[in-house]
Amino acid sequence: MMVTxxxxxxxxxxxxxxxxxxxxxxxxxxxxxxxxxxILLYDAFADGLPWLDFQxxxxxxxxxxxxxxxxxxxxGSIWVVGLTAIISFPLGVGTALxxxxxxxxxxxxxxxxxxxxxxxxxxxxxxxxxxxxxxxxALALGRSVLAGALTMTLLILPVIIIASQExxxxxxxxxxxxxYALGATRxxxxxxxxxxxxxxxxxxxxxLALSRAIGEAAPMIAIAxxxxxRFVPTGPLDRFTxxxxxxxxxxxxxxxxFRGLAAAGILVLLAVLLGMNSIAIxxxxxxxxxxx
Amino acid sequence: MHAFGARKRARxxxxxxxxxxxxxxxxxxxxxxxxILGVLLFEAIDFFxxxxxxxxxxxxxxxxxxxxQHFGILPLVWDTILVTIIALTVAVxxxxxxxxxxxxxxxxxxxxxxxxxxxxxxxxPTVVYGYFALTFVTPFxxxxxxxxxxxxALSAGLVMGVMIIPMVSSLSEDAMxxxxxxxxxxxYALGAHKxxxxLRIVVPSALSGIVAxxxLAISRAIGETMIVSIxxxxxxxxxxxPLESIQTMTGYITQISLGEAPFGSLEYRTIFSxxxxxxxxxxxxxxxxxxxxxxxxxxx
Numbered sequence: 171m172m173v174t175x176x177x178x179x180x181x182x183x184x185x186x187x188x189x190x191x192x193x194x195x196x197x198x199x200x201x202x203x204x205x206x207x208x209i210l211l212y213d214a215f216a217d218g219l220p221w222l223d224f225q226x227x228x229x230x231x232x233x234x235x236x237x238x239x240x241x242x243x244x245x246g247s248i249w250v251v252g253l254t255a256i257i258s259f260p261l262g263v264g265t266a267l268x269x270x271x272x273x274x275x276x277x278x279x280x281x282x283x284x285x286x287x288x289x290x291x292x293x294x295x296x297x298x299x300x301x302x303x304x305x306x307x308a309l310a311l312g313r314s315v316l317a318g319a320l321t322m323t324l325l326i327l328p329v330i331i332i333a334s335q336e337x338x339x340x341x342x343x344x345x346x347x348x349x350y351a352l353g354a355t356r357x358x359x360x361x362x363x364x365x366x367x368x369x370x371x372x373x374x375x376x377x378l379a380l381s382r383a384i385g386e387a388a389p390m391i392a393i394a395x396x397x398x399x400r401f402v403p404t405g406p407l408d409r410f411t412x413x414x415x416x417x418x419x420x421x422x423x424x425x426x427x428f429r430g431l432a433a434a435g436i437l438v439l440l441a442v443l444l445g446m447n448s449i450a451i452x453x454x455x456x457x458x459x460x461x462x
Numbered sequence: 463m464h465a466f467g468a469r470k471r472a473r474x475x476x477x478x479x480x481x482x483x484x485x486x487x488x489x490x491x492x493x494x495x496x497x498i499l500g501v502l503l504f505e506a507i508d509f510f511x512x513x514x515x516x517x518x519x520x521x522x523x524x525x526x527x528x529x530x531q532h533f534g535i536l537p538l539v540w541d542t543i544l545v546t547i548i549a550l551t552v553a554v555x556x557x558x559x560x561x562x563x564x565x566x567x568x569x570x571x572x573x574x575x576x577x578x579x580x581x582x583x584x585x586x587p588t589v590v591y592g593y594f595a596l597t598f599v600t601p602f603x604x605x606x607x608x609x610x611x612x613x614x615a616l617s618a619g620l621v622m623g624v625m626i627i628p629m630v631s632s633l634s635e636d637a638m639x640x641x642x643x644x645x646x647x648x649x650y651a652l653g654a655h656k657x658x659x660x661l662r663i664v665v666p667s668a669l670s671g672i673v674a675x676x677x678l679a680i681s682r683a684i685g686e687t688m689i690v691s692i693x694x695x696x697x698x699x700x701x702x703x704p705l706e707s708i709q710t711m712t713g714y715i716t717q718i719s720l721g722e723a724p725f726g727s728l729e730y731r732t733i734f735s736x737x738x739x740x741x742x743x744x745x746x747x748x749x750x751x752x753x754x755x756x757x758x759x760x761x762x
Contacts, residue, residue: 206583388588
């Protein structure tokens with residue numbers, strides 16, 4: 171009797187210890203993630219802050235670190251993302267509306283849907299190669315802002331489509347049926363009922379996709395290549411550079427001063443991203459409240 | 463009456479045009495896939511006219527940029543796998559641990575704070591991770607491995623693992639949250655401890671989602687470009703030593719894209735043959751992931 175009770179108590183202790191170990195391991199896991207983020211940000215701030223001043227924002231790249239700045243890349247990024255937004259938003263929303271409101275349930279539709287899911291998993295550098303072969307060479311757009319924006323459009327289109335589809339799906343079925351019952355056509359229902367309800371969600375999804383685009387370096391390197399740009403693009407066919415390329419360029423230079431510049435560039439990039447994400451969250455919160 | 467008919471017809475035409483326009487935008491995505499395949503195959507075929515496919519897949523040296531030229535993709539593929547393995551040894555345990563913590567242990571308030579913070583990691587541009595790997599992780603690791611080269615597979619792989627943590631953790635967590643509460647309560651009623659419920663009920667029930675998240679992590683790691691371009695070096699080689707300088711497929715494509723080979727030359731065309739190999743590898747991994755997710759998908 172005594173023996174079994176003792177062994178059962180021992181077993182209970184073992185189980186408690188095992189439980190403690192699992193809990194600790196999981197806790198360590200989440201701490202590793204959070205600490206890595208903290209160190210990453212601290213590293214960028216510690217290296218970059220001394221180099222970040224107004225001069226940095228309004229200067230072109232230079233061989234002399236003290237005179238170098240991010241102006242060309244900042245405006246290049248704004249150009250590319252602006253054009254990308256103009257092209258990708260109607261395309262993405264159009265695709266989502268087609269798939270959710272118009273498409274018949276057939277093989278072609280499910281193929282389009284599957285295809286979009288697969289495109290979302292294609293590495294960004296492959297889009298860069300596509301843009302290089304298709305826009306830069308075949309369509310002879312050269313290494314231009316437009317070629318960059320078109321490449322970026324193809325890259326983020328799946329994300330915008332999927333987000334827009336989710337926004338459309340969240341519009342209650344009854345709203346549509348009510349409008350149809352009043353004799354509205356399909357487009358009248360789509361424009362008058364579905365679009366206004368789903369618009370904030372589509373906008374949020376698009377802004378988040380664009381903020382991903384602004385941080386993408388790999389496909390832009392394939393398109394823009396040139397990393398020493400001492401001008402601000404004035405039209406869609408101008409050559410350009412973007413912030414991630416400029417940062418990459420500075421990181422690759424051996425002198426430590428340029429690492430500081432890279433970190434300062436990272437801070438500007440992160441600030442832009444933070445701004446875009448805040449706008450997206452603001453839109454979402456504002457309209458979510460109104461919908462209720 | 464006539465005016466009404468005309469208006470009706472106009473409306474009909476408008477409806478038709480709009481439907482076709484929306485259909486046209488949906489078709490763009492299909493054309494994207496065709497264009498990817500078209501561009502890669504078209505340029506790769508030109509490449510394979512000059513380099514035999516046999517050499518491409520069996521030669522163990524990759525030196526297109528200097529004489530004597532060798533075009534064996536094995537080193538690039540192997541180095542990609544090496545970095546992916548290193549990344550997974552970080553992302554899988556840390557991501558899974560985080561997911562279990564968030565789904566099973568964390569009180570709701572803590573979860574609502576920690577989860578978005580962890581997901582910031584997924585929003586950080588990859589060039590920032592590259593900077594971090596080169597300027598922080600490598601010097602830090604050199605304290606322990608003095609023989610480590612400035613550009614190396616280990617730092618790039620570890621940092622890539624950190625980048626992928628949120629992907630593994632949020633997908634795995636979703637899968638675990640989908641396990642019905644009654645499963646857990648049933649186990650508790652039989653006298654199970656928390657860790658037994660987690661390891662024997664929750665994780666096995668959510669396994670398809672968890673495995674799918676690992677496979678997606680593999681695909682992300684294979685395709686990730688900037689971290690390896692910045693921190694892993696540019697010397698493709700068949701090595702298992704992570705302290706050495708290597709080069710992945712994506713890193714090579716970046717190097718050539720920067721303008722190291724003249725437009726239209728054989729060296730330049732290599733990026734399309736490497737790109738095609740990369741595309742197929744990622745596609746296969748993604749298809750396996752979708753298959754796993756669908757095959758073992760259970761709706762509770």
